[in-house]
Amino acid sequence: MAHQQYLYLKLLLRNNLFLDLDEYALDDIPRHGLVCSFMGMRLASVFQPIFRPDGKTVGHEALLRASFLEHDDVKPEAAFADALKENRLVQFDRLVRVVHLLNHARSFPEHELLFLNVHPQLLTSVGDHGRTFEQILHYYSVPTSRVVIEIRESEVEDEARLAEAIGNYRNLGYRIAVDDFGAAHFNPERVLRLRPDIVKLDGALIAAAEQASEAADSFKRLVAKFRDAGIQVAVEGIETERQLEIARKSGTDLLQGFQLARPEFAVDARERQSRNEQQAA
Numbered sequence: 001m002a003h004q005q006y007l008y009l010k011l012l013l014r015n016n017l018f019l020d021l022d023e024y025a026l027d028d029i030p031r032h033g034l035v036c037s038f039m040g041m042r043l044a045s046v047f048q049p050i051f052r053p054d055g056k057t058v059g060h061e062a063l064l065r066a067s068f069l070e071h072d073d074v075k076p077e078a079a080f081a082d083a084l085k086e087n088r089l090v091q092f093d094r095l096v097r098v099v100h101l102l103n104h105a106r107s108f109p110e111h112e113l114l115f116l117n118v119h120p121q122l123l124t125s126v127g128d129h130g131r132t133f134e135q136i137l138h139y140y141s142v143p144t145s146r147v148v149i150e151i152r153e154s155e156v157e158d159e160a161r162l163a164e165a166i167g168n169y170r171n172l173g174y175r176i177a178v179d180d181f182g183a184a185h186f187n188p189e190r191v192l193r194l195r196p197d198i199v200k201l202d203g204a205l206i207a208a209a210e211q212a213s214e215a216a217d218s219f220k221r222l223v224a225k226f227r228d229a230g231i232q233v234a235v236e237g238i239e240t241e242r243q244l245e246i247a248r249k250s251g252t253d254l255l256q257g258f259q260l261a262r263p264e265f266a267v268d269a270r271e272r273q274s275r276n277e278q279q280a281a
Contacts, residue, residue, distance in 0.1 A: 012139055013098065024095060033103040033266050038095060039082060041066045041074055045103040046263040049273065050115065050234065050256045053248050055280070057273055059113025059148070061256065062100035063263050080119055093119050098136060105140040107266035108273075115148045115177065120155040123165040130169045144173035153178050153194060154185040166194055177234070181205075188222065192229050199226050203237015203257065209250075210243050220250040227251060 014020055024036040035044040044067075047060035066074040083092035097116055104114045134144055149169050156162045166176050177198035178191050182205045191199055201222070209219040223233045235247040238257030247255055264272065 009139070012136060026099075031265060031267055033107070034099055036095060036099055038092060039086065039088070041068060041079060041082075043079075043096060043099060045100045045266065047104065047108075047266055047269045048256060048263040049261045049269065050113070050254050051260055053252070053255065055276075057112065057276075058254060059115060059146075060104065060108060060269065061115035061150070061263075062097075062104060062117075064096055064100075065263075084121070089119060089121065093122055094133070097133060101136060101140065101142070103266045105142060107270045110141075111146075113146055113148050113175070114142070115150055117150045117152075117179065120152050123151060123156055124158055124161040130172045130174055134172055145175065148175040148177050148198065150177045150179040150200070151196075152180050153190065154180070154183070154187075159190065159193070163194060166196070180236075188225060191226070191231070195229075196231060198232045198234055198254070200234040200236050200254075200256075201252075203235075203239065206235050206238060206243045206247055209246050210240065216246055216250075219246065223250045223252055227253070 024038055026036045029035050032044055035042055044065045046063050046065050049057050049060050052058055064076040066079040083089045137144060169176060176196040177200055178196045179200050180202045181199050183202035205219055209216040226233050232253040234254035235252045236256040238244050238255060238259045240259055244259050
């Protein structure tokens with residue numbers, strides 16, 4: 001990152017997100033991309049591609065890779081829990097999203113979508129959703145329509161507050177995805193009321209569909225229910241060729257999972273994507 005660009009980014013983050021890059025020691029690590037430090041952890045981005053049934057890449061989900069001393073990995077859930085315990089969840093969530101954006105913006109094609117997770121607690125405790133982050137997107141010429149905000153609706157009990165947060169994001173142009181549907185609760189009607197752009201079906205559902213024909217039939221009906229309502233359906237956690245076949249035959253719009261590609265640092269993900277595009281040409 002050029003020095004002048006870094007200085008402007010520092011000013012932008014300080015004024016809009018109240019983040020100080022000097023405090024978080026932003027660094028550019030070969031093959032790992034931009035990383036930073038927070039509460040003794042090193043925070044890096046990895047990206048898992050999301051495909052259309054024809055094999056073309058729609059975008060990437062940004063995932064946190066946290067570690068102590070570069071070797072002792074920390075599960076993302078534990079890292080967010082530590083930030084919450086120290087009353088620093090807002091700063092942590094914003095910092096993680098900024099690092100994801102910086103790595104994505106300099107690695108992937110402009111037309112691709114960036115899928116970003118938002119901690120459930122912030123949906124009901126922080127106002128003006130997405131507006132401060134919008135300034136950073138504009139600096140990198142990334143329209144909000146290219147960003148998909150992933151929400152685990154099952155972890156937010158207050159449906160009215162959840163609907164308000166979704167409305168705020170949508171009014172700014174962001175797309176909305178309900179994440180991990182079926183992992184904890186199974187309430188399709190609630191999702192239909194929230195009307196996200198995308199619903200991501202948890203891997204447990206496709207795994208069950210692989211094991212029993214009744215579950216496969218139920219899976220297909222669920223996909224049709226959402227698609228009939230104008231909601232795109234993504235299947236995540238696809239781990240076998242049979243699961244991939246079931247997902248495709250069920251009419252799903254988007255596919256994600258280890259069977260297709262594992263999460264990788266941005267440079268590795270982009271190199272793999274380029275190889276696949278060359279082979280398909």
